Amino acid sequence: MDSASSDRTASGQHLAPTVARSVKVLVVGAFGVGKTTLIGSVSEIEPLRTEERITTASVGIDPGQPNKDTTTVAMDFGRITVTEDIALYLFGTPGQRRFWDLWSGLADGAVGAPVMVDTRHLEDSFEVLDQLELRTKIPFAVVVNQFPDSPAYPLERVRAALDLLPETPIVECDARDRQSAVLTLITLVEHAMTFPVFQKVNA
């Protein structure tokens, strides 16, 4: 009678027995910007979806919402076994305003966040970037996802439009392409290494 659960985790879905540590990054961005595509490109497993219930009571800025309500937020995620003992998890984090409260909890312990932007809707990213800076202290790198009809702006123009700090990395990416997606993660981790909070050795 255990066939149901055996079917759900086909062999190979478990991490290798040598993996003894997990590290996460949050893939942040507005709706439809390609978060799940990026996760799917690099993940060694088919991206999975979990649901989390959050109370929107403390938000109070959605005029359509009653005072207290719970809503379900879906998070897509994937994983990469980067060394024989470390698994890197990528959690796609919704950018909509009513989910911002969720971020501080999720950001706890994260190495950083690739923030995905779409130059066709750059204005969607302003609030997401502001809130990320306001609510978390995690390193982030801006990832300009190239859609086929994206206008070809020079990155420095996008940087100026988003009012990024000079040290914040900004890279172009095709979220569908594995190598391109991996490069964004490399950029992010290199940036994280410059943060004092990650300087100590804890092996």
Added chain:
Amino acid sequence: MDTEEYRDHPVRSYVLTSGRAHPSRNTLRPETLVRAVESRPLLSTASRMERELVQLCRGTLALAEVAAYLQLPVSLVAVMVSDLIDAGHLAIRSNHQAHVLPGKDILEKILDGLRKL
């Protein structure tokens, strides 16, 4: 009531946790790795969901993966996993404190690994 985003489960979720919304330990994160302790099989009184959970964890998985496979919210699975750890049926695989950030040595290993992909 906002029905658009509301999805019920066949079993009212918090029945599975005897009505508790918070786990008995606060070190569990979605990325925390857990694994079944094979020498501690479940008692015959264990619920079907507990059985499924422990069965899933016969290899190492992150809490979020367990939740995804069981199709239950992460916060709820955290309560169940926490109880199963307390009872000795599951163990945390990650050899670090959940609140400790990875150090430079870990980030270097991650970078090396990513560059080889």
